Amino acid sequence: MRLSRYFLPILKETPKEAEIVSHRLMLRAGMIRQQAAGLYSFLPLGKRVLDKVTKIIREEQDRSGAIELLMPTIQSADLWRESGRYDDYGKEMLRIQDRHERDLLFGPTNEEMVTDIFRSYVRSYKDLPLNLYHIQWKFRDEVRPRFGVMRSREFLMKDAYSFDIDYEASKTAYDRMFVAYLRTFARMGLKAIPMRADTGPIGGELSHEFIILASTGESEVFCHRDYLDMKVPGEGVDFSDAGALASIVETWTMPYAATEEMHDEAAWNAVPDAERLAARGIEVGHIFHFGTKYSEPMGATVTGPDGKEVPVQMGSYGIGPSRLIAAIIEASHDDNGIIWPKGVAPFDVGLVNMKPGDADCDAVCDRLYAELQAVGHDVLYDDEDTRAGAKFATMDLIGLPVQVIVGPRGAKAGEVEIKDRATGARETLPVGDLMARLSA
Amino acid sequence: MRLSRYFLPILKETPKEAEIVSHRLMLRAGMIRQQAAGLYSFLPLGKRVLDKVTKIIREEQDRSGAIELLMPTIQSADLWRESGRYDDYGKEMLRIQDRHERDLLFGPTNEEMVTDIFRSYVRSYKDLPLNLYHIQWKFRDEVRPRFGVMRSREFLMKDAYSFDIDYEASKTAYDRMFVAYLRTFARMGLKAIPMRADTGPIGGELSHEFIILASTGESEVFCHRDYLDMKVPGEGVDFSDAGALASIVETWTMPYAATEEMHDEAAWNAVPDAERLAARGIEVGHIFHFGTKYSEPMGATVTGPDGKEVPVQMGSYGIGPSRLIAAIIEASHDDNGIIWPKGVAPFDVGLVNMKPGDADCDAVCDRLYAELQAVGHDVLYDDEDTRAGAKFATMDLIGLPVQVIVGPRGAKAGEVEIKDRATGARETLPVGDLMARLSA
Numbered sequence: 075m076r077l078s079r080y081f082l083p084i085l086k087e088t089p090k091e092a093e094i095v096s097h098r099l100m101l102r103a104g105m106i107r108q109q110a111a112g113l114y115s116f117l118p119l120g121k122r123v124l125d126k127v128t129k130i131i132r133e134e135q136d137r138s139g140a141i142e143l144l145m146p147t148i149q150s151a152d153l154w155r156e157s158g159r160y161d162d163y164g165k166e167m168l169r170i171q172d173r174h175e176r177d178l179l180f181g182p183t184n185e186e187m188v189t190d191i192f193r194s195y196v197r198s199y200k201d202l203p204l205n206l207y208h209i210q211w212k213f214r215d216e217v218r219p220r221f222g223v224m225r226s227r228e229f230l231m232k233d234a235y236s237f238d239i240d241y242e243a244s245k246t247a248y249d250r251m252f253v254a255y256l257r258t259f260a261r262m263g264l265k266a267i268p269m270r271a272d273t274g275p276i277g278g279e280l281s282h283e284f285i286i287l288a289s290t291g292e293s294e295v296f297c298h299r300d301y302l303d304m305k306v307p308g309e310g311v312d313f314s315d316a317g318a319l320a321s322i323v324e325t326w327t328m329p330y331a332a333t334e335e336m337h338d339e340a341a342w343n344a345v346p347d348a349e350r351l352a353a354r355g356i357e358v359g360h361i362f363h364f365g366t367k368y369s370e371p372m373g374a375t376v377t378g379p380d381g382k383e384v385p386v387q388m389g390s391y392g393i394g395p396s397r398l399i400a401a402i403i404e405a406s407h408d409d410n411g412i413i414w415p416k417g418v419a420p421f422d423v424g425l426v427n428m429k430p431g432d433a434d435c436d437a438v439c440d441r442l443y444a445e446l447q448a449v450g451h452d453v454l455y456d457d458e459d460t461r462a463g464a465k466f467a468t469m470d471l472i473g474l475p476v477q478v479i480v481g482p483r484g485a486k487a488g489e490v491e492i493k494d495r496a497t498g499a500r501e502t503l504p505v506g507d508l509m510a511r512l513s514a
Numbered sequence: 515m516r517l518s519r520y521f522l523p524i525l526k527e528t529p530k531e532a533e534i535v536s537h538r539l540m541l542r543a544g545m546i547r548q549q550a551a552g553l554y555s556f557l558p559l560g561k562r563v564l565d566k567v568t569k570i571i572r573e574e575q576d577r578s579g580a581i582e583l584l585m586p587t588i589q590s591a592d593l594w595r596e597s598g599r600y601d602d603y604g605k606e607m608l609r610i611q612d613r614h615e616r617d618l619l620f621g622p623t624n625e626e627m628v629t630d631i632f633r634s635y636v637r638s639y640k641d642l643p644l645n646l647y648h649i650q651w652k653f654r655d656e657v658r659p660r661f662g663v664m665r666s667r668e669f670l671m672k673d674a675y676s677f678d679i680d681y682e683a684s685k686t687a688y689d690r691m692f693v694a695y696l697r698t699f700a701r702m703g704l705k706a707i708p709m710r711a712d713t714g715p716i717g718g719e720l721s722h723e724f725i726i727l728a729s730t731g732e733s734e735v736f737c738h739r740d741y742l743d744m745k746v747p748g749e750g751v752d753f754s755d756a757g758a759l760a761s762i763v764e765t766w767t768m769p770y771a772a773t774e775e776m777h778d779e780a781a782w783n784a785v786p787d788a789e790r791l792a793a794r795g796i797e798v799g800h801i802f803h804f805g806t807k808y809s810e811p812m813g814a815t816v817t818g819p820d821g822k823e824v825p826v827q828m829g830s831y832g833i834g835p836s837r838l839i840a841a842i843i844e845a846s847h848d849d850n851g852i853i854w855p856k857g858v859a860p861f862d863v864g865l866v867n868m869k870p871g872d873a874d875c876d877a878v879c880d881r882l883y884a885e886l887q888a889v890g891h892d893v894l895y896d897d898e899d900t901r902a903g904a905k906f907a908t909m910d911l912i913g914l915p916v917q918v919i920v921g922p923r924g925a926k927a928g929e930v931e932i933k934d935r936a937t938g939a940r941e942t943l944p945v946g947d948l949m950a951r952l953s954a
Contacts, residue, residue: 081581081644083635107631110590110618115631118646121584141521144561146668147587147651148608148620150550165613168588170620172667173605173655178550180588180610180620191547191555195523204521206558211587211651215613227612228586 075421077456081118084468094290096403097222099412103472105399112219112227119472120399122420122452124230127395127402128209130261130417131232138254138313140205140234145187147211151177153186156372168213168227180213185368185390188235192386193374199239202376202386203247207234209395224292224356224400234391239378241365244387248280248363249319251391253307255284255359256326258393260306262402263415266358267301269331283333284359288404291354296337298329299349333357356401363389412473413496421454423512424474426466430459434485438505442478442490445509470495476512515861517896521558524908534730536843537662539852543912545839552659552667559912560839562860562892564670567835567842568649570701570857571672578694578753580645580674585627587651591617593626596812608653608667620653625808625830628675632826633814639679642816642826643687647674649835664732664796664840674831679818681805684827688720688803689759691831693747695724695799696766698833700746702842703855706798707741709771723773724799728844731794736777738769739789773797796841803829852913853936861894863952864914866906870899874925878945882918882930885949910935918948 083104091108092098100106105120116124132142148170154160160167160179168180181187188206196204209232219227236247252268259266264286271283285295307322330345332338333355342350369375369385378384399418406413414420423446427439439455446453454474456465469477477493484490490508493500503511523544531548532538540546545560556564572582588610594600600607600619608620621627628646636644649672659667676687692708699706704726711723725735747762770785772778773795782790809815809825818824839858846853854860863886867879879895886893894914896905909917917933924930930948933940943951 079579081583081635081646104635107634109586109593109627109630110588111616113586113588113590115586115627116584117631118581118583121582121648124584139519141558142561143521143558144556144564146549146553146555148550148553148653148668150553153549168610168612170608170610172608173657176551187549187555190549191557194547195521195544206521208561213588217613228588 075454077454078458080454082472083117084471092222094221094224094404095407096224096290096400099403099407099471100222100400103412106223112216112225114223114226114228114396116396119420123399123414123418124395126418126420127262127398128230128232131258131393131395132209134254134258134261135207135232135234137257137309138205138250140207140254142208143191143206144208145181145184145191145210147180147213148178149181149187151179153190154179157186157189157368158371159186166214166216168215181210182212182214183231183390183392184208184233185235185388186372189368189372189374189388192237193372196237196376199376199378203236203238203243205234205236205247205250207232207391222400223396226396229394230396232393232395236389236391237374237386238388239376239384239386241387244363244365244389246316246319248361248389249316249323250313251361251389252282252323252326253311253313253319255361255391255393256306256322257309257311259284259286259358261417262398263417264358264402264405265302267295267297267331267355268326269295269297269333270327270336271333271360272335279365280363282327282361283357285333285355286358286401286405287353288356288401289354290404291356293355293357294334294352295332295355296342296350296352297331298345299351300329301331302351356404358398358401359391359393361389361391407473410467411471414473414475416475419475420472421452421474422476423451423453424469424472424477425453425455426469426477426479427455427457428462428465428479428481430457432482432485435480435482438480438485438490442480442505442508446512449509449513451512478508515894517894518898520894522912523557524911532662534661534664534844535847536664536730536840539843539847539911540662540840543852546663552656552665554663554666554668554836556836559860563839563854563858564835566858566860567702567838568670568672571698571833571835572649574694574698574701575647575672575674577749578645578690580647580694582648583631583646584648584650585621585624585631587620587653588618589621589627591619593630594619597626597629597808598811599626606654606656608655621650622652622654623671623830623832624648624673625675625828626812629808629812629814629828632677633812636677637816639816639818643676643678643683645674645676645687645690647672647831662840663836666836669834670836672833672835676829676831677814677826678828679816679824679826681827684803684805684829686756686759688801688829689756689763690753691801691829692722692763692766693751693753693759695801695831695833696746696762697749697751699724699726699798701857702838703857704798704842704845705742707735707737707771707795708766709735709737709773710767710776711773711800712775719805720803722767722801723797725773725795726798726841726845727793728796728841729794730844731796733795733797734774735772735793735795736782737771737791738785739791740769741771742791796844798838798841799831799833801829801831847913850907851911854913854915856915859915860912861892861914862916863891863893864909864912864917865893865895866909866917866919867895867897868902868905868919868921870897872922872925875920875922878920878925878930882920882945882948886952889949889953891952916952
């Protein structure tokens with residue numbers, strides 16, 4: 075993408091309303107714009123990151139055997155009356171009446187609707203296990219939305235729902251998502267630690283939050299240092315091997331890890347002093363096993379091998395991609411701006427033409443722009459006639475992993491400079507060596 | 515995807531509530547499920563088609579230079595009060611109050627919001643032309659939603675908005691979208707005819723609907739037969755060449771074409787009898803040029819080359835991907851089910867194992883399943899132990915372009931059968947020849 079034809083509204087001043095660094099940087103980098111309290115547009119740069127994040131989530135959900143569908147944002151209140159949550163949910167639920175005065179709502183989550191889909195079609199244990207997920211906008215009417223997309227009212231959510239014949243199979247479905255989540259966050263460059271969690275309005279008896287450590291985190295968390303060095307399963311992990319999954323989950327839940335609400339002083343004191351890590355954390359995923367909480371009142375039953383009807387065992391599994399973007403920035407930035415982990419960067423490479431109009435600069439840039447794209451790189455090509463300082467500041471602010479800088483002297487000599495955004499390391503190399511270097 | 519692990523809830527009976535063939539077939543093929551009046555879930559097969567359709571739309575929008583962002587579904591009523599449409603829009607707009615009793619609405623379209631984004635960041639004619647688009651769920655509270663996703667209340671829409679300094683540049687932006695639309699529909703296997711159209715609540719003086727002919731169409735249309743043979747611009751079309759675009763648009767608007775509302779008996783009578791085509795049509799896209807209708811009241815101005823502030827000239831351009839799926843089916847089906855054009859089929863190939871458990875069948879199928887996927891085919895592999903008749907009926911119903919049928923006798927002899935869904939032609943060939951045949 076040529077910057078001259080792109081829409082990247084960088085803000086020079088730091089917006090006053092932004093209280094946390096991710097919110098400030100997303101506004102300054104032209105990623106988002108607030109349309110009303112807790113309602114955000116994702117501007118083109120933000121949309122690209124959102125797409126990268128959802129692509130990784132989708133790939134890992136698919137790999138684990140979950141199947142994607144798409145439920146509407148608007149739901150009928152009647153469904154929620156069946157589960158008993160319509161009255162329980164309180165003012166966070168955005169309630170709506172249509173022109174015929176029927177009660178609707180903007181879905182804050184989809185347990186009821188997916189259970190309704192399940193009960194409409196599935197009759198036999200032979201069709202299990204089943205895990206259905208979608209990635210759709212949700213709405214929760216927070217009293218005081220803030221922190222940008224970290225706590226917005228309308229937000230994107232990937233929510234998966236598992237259906238199984240008994241507790242054992244259902245626990246395997248839970249383990250499957252647990253492992254998929256470990257892989258998902260690792261691919262985004264995040265170290266996410268699963269912590270035993272409270273179940274809140276979703277309900278159930280088994281639940282983990284996936285927490286990343288960031289000094290600006292919203293809550294206090296306590297965990298064993300071992301988590302920092304634990305190895306995330308590779309892409310060859312066998313999602314049909316219940317034993318292998320259970321053993322991974324065991325490994326990842328053995329050392330102490332808890333959020334403030336679930337913190338257990340006695341267990342914490344048993345962790346050797348030097349191994350204790352008390353830090354701030356941000357929740358990036360939450361998984362629940364809740365058994366028959368919805369299937370029983372809503373009549374989602376299947377016939378088992380013995381011919382008897384039983385309500386299915388269910389779990390639900392959420393990641394908020396829009397919120398996740400803010401969390402990634404909280405965990406990865408410096409004074410100059412965002413530092414995108416490779417997997418989620420809006421563009422892989424920023425190509426900076428220091429002097430558009432200079433024949434050497436233009437020739438080198440045009441050649442590199444074509445070559446980089448030909449091998450599949452997403453390139454943002456700064457072809458605008460602006461000051462050097464502004465060019466560097468913008469590139470650092472938007473945080474692309476690699477900058478390729480083409481100045482008139484270098485271009486004449488057949489050289490370009492590359493800069494690694496994360497380390498700040500700069501190096502000059504022959505134009506002809508660049509492609510090999512970037513594919514390394 | 516193995517059918518045994520997929521969620522494809524085929525209905526044996528024809529649903530009574532479905533009045534048109536696309537609605538019937540989408541329900542029977544397990545593509546959609548109605549959750550409430552005018553609210554549909556896209557089940558996994560439907561979601562796949564929706565993704566294919568939006569991918570083509572996105573590629574052609576990007577090719578034309580439009581830039582993707584994503585605006586929220588919920589909007590503030592205040593924005594619509596600025597343009598004067600809040601009161602005008604009537605009961606089709608879903609109006610909402612949040613917990614603080616602020617007036618919100620579920621966006622039926624986004625002229626106001628995108629104009630607000632524009633005026634917040636763009637100051638100079640140098641930043642034009644600009645075309646911003648998004649693909650987002652919209653809501654229009656139809657009095658009587660029906661025909662499935664053809665006329666649902668919540669529906670997906672790609673809406674693009676162009677901003678230009680003067681009428682001439684703005685007309686080029688219009689032409690750009692016009693050409694992008696011709697290409698978009700052609701890639702979906704549709705022959706879409708642009709027809710001069712009424713502008714309705716969007717406003718403006720220049721507008722075309724893109725209409726496909728289908729005997730089940732919602733309205734009567736009148737056009738010259740020449741349209742049936744006109745050639746759609748190839749992917750090399752130069753979107754920066756205003757003259758070339760204008761000439762394509764001229765070619766495509768010269769012969770008579772009008773919807774019922776815009777029908778002109780005198781002009782129609784001037785078309786030779788043998789060249790007249792009066793038929794039923796379905797609207798699949800709608801483009802508008804409306805000048806300063808929103809930019810003026812909302813103060814979206816830029817400084818021109820002469821230093822004076824002028825309100826920008828705007829247009830908007832819509833395609834409804836969810837509705838489009840129904841339109842494609844209306845135009846492409848037979849008594850046995852859907853016939854997907856290649857570009858939008860949920861899977862390219864259906865691989866049918868006639869006797870799972872038979873060693874020869876399983877070996878041939880496993881090999882073909884792996885080979886087909888390795889070269890990038892999306893394959894639905896029917897590995898279920900069901901009757902031959904049911905297998906064939908399902909494959910025909912869901913309409914994948916090519917079926918590869920592996921029976922025990924053929925497999926033993928090293929042969930498979932392929933069936934072309936559109937023509938019904940069947941042919942037996944050696945297993946080793948299949949890959950070359952499908953890549954042809």
